[in-house]
Amino acid sequence: MRIIRIKVPTPFYIGPVNVYLIAEDPITIIDTGPKTKEAVVALKDGLRAAGFKVSDIRRIVLTHAHEDHCGLARSVRDEAKNAEVFVHEWETGHRHSRLEHDEHKSLLVRAGVPDDEIAALRRMYMGMRQYADAFAEHEYSPLLDNGELQFETGSLRIVHTPGHTPGSCSFIREADRTVIAGDCILKRITPNPVLSPDPIDPSKRFPSLAEYLVSLARLRSFAPTLVYGGHGDEVNDYDELFNRYIRAVQERQSQVIKLVPKEGTTAWEVAQKMFPGTDDVHRFLAVSEAVAHLDLAHSEGKLGYEVSGPTEVYKPL
Numbered sequence: 001m002r003i004i005r006i007k008v009p010t011p012f013y014i015g016p017v018n019v020y021l022i023a024e025d026p027i028t029i030i031d032t033g034p035k036t037k038e039a040v041v042a043l044k045d046g047l048r049a050a051g052f053k054v055s056d057i058r059r060i061v062l063t064h065a066h067e068d069h070c071g072l073a074r075s076v077r078d079e080a081k082n083a084e085v086f087v088h089e090w091e092t093g094h095r096h097s098r099l100e101h102d103e104h105k106s107l108l109v110r111a112g113v114p115d116d117e118i119a120a121l122r123r124m125y126m127g128m129r130q131y132a133d134a135f136a137e138h139e140y141s142p143l144l145d146n147g148e149l150q151f152e153t154g155s156l157r158i159v160h161t162p163g164h165t166p167g168s169c170s171f172i173r174e175a176d177r178t179v180i181a182g183d184c185i186l187k188r189i190t191p192n193p194v195l196s197p198d199p200i201d202p203s204k205r206f207p208s209l210a211e212y213l214v215s216l217a218r219l220r221s222f223a224p225t226l227v228y229g230g231h232g233d234e235v236n237d238y239d240e241l242f243n244r245y246i247r248a249v250q251e252r253q254s255q256v257i258k259l260v261p262k263e264g265t266t267a268w269e270v271a272q273k274m275f276p277g278t279d280d281v282h283r284f285l286a287v288s289e290a291v292a293h294l295d296l297a298h299s300e301g302k303l304g305y306e307v308s309g310p311t312e313v314y315k316p317l
């Protein structure tokens, strides 16, 4: 099975995103790049270099529905005519009718984010939408955990690896234990467990970091030999990266616990102390990071927690 990486530029801080072409019938791409002219050019160039064109694509598989990964799914599908789009049903970013913003808003209020900051985050969020087209419910097929994507000479196993987002999926070629992992595994940076509503009960927060740790362990059980991430180069030593991630989570957790004063604090206040002077998308990611670590510390019995008016307050034990 030929897996070809196509590097596609994004207008985002993270830099280029990796699209993976599975050059075997049915011709499949995993992720697409954002909806920008530059990304379209890079994607088409990459396909051409491998001997294909957009109209050859039969399947568009999304690791998750962030704009840099799903942005071109609709236009590729339209140009390829009969291509089918696959995404896990817990993803919401690509949906027409996403309630995400309102649900996010209540999560942000509970995390203690001030109103003017929520308004700024909303403007940023609306600005992001230009980088991806939305899909109606009937326009995509679900990726099912443990299912298989069949190819002419083999298959990729679908493994639901929530954490970065609730519906993030990885794809494993069991014959040689190669993994395509989207933003679940990134070589140089620890992926952010992004603040998300729980797909089962959107009034709750998705336990992103706890789920992420389970996903990392699950991928480890496949003993990966090679991992293709959503950004940057491939990972050859999964165990080393796994241990590094776990250490980073532990270090961050002890840092976060130290930032909780006797009288208690909100996730927003912790985020401000952890990442002073951050702006735009990083302020949202900072809150995500603070919430994720505070929640994990609370669930592990290392912090107290109470609801005070509209906000949640973490306290030392």
Ligand SMILES: [Zn+2]
Binding pocket: 064, 066, 164, 183
């Ligand atoms: Zn992502």
Ligand SMILES: [Zn+2]
Binding pocket: 014, 017, 066, 068, 069, 183, 230, 231
């Ligand atoms: Zn990404």
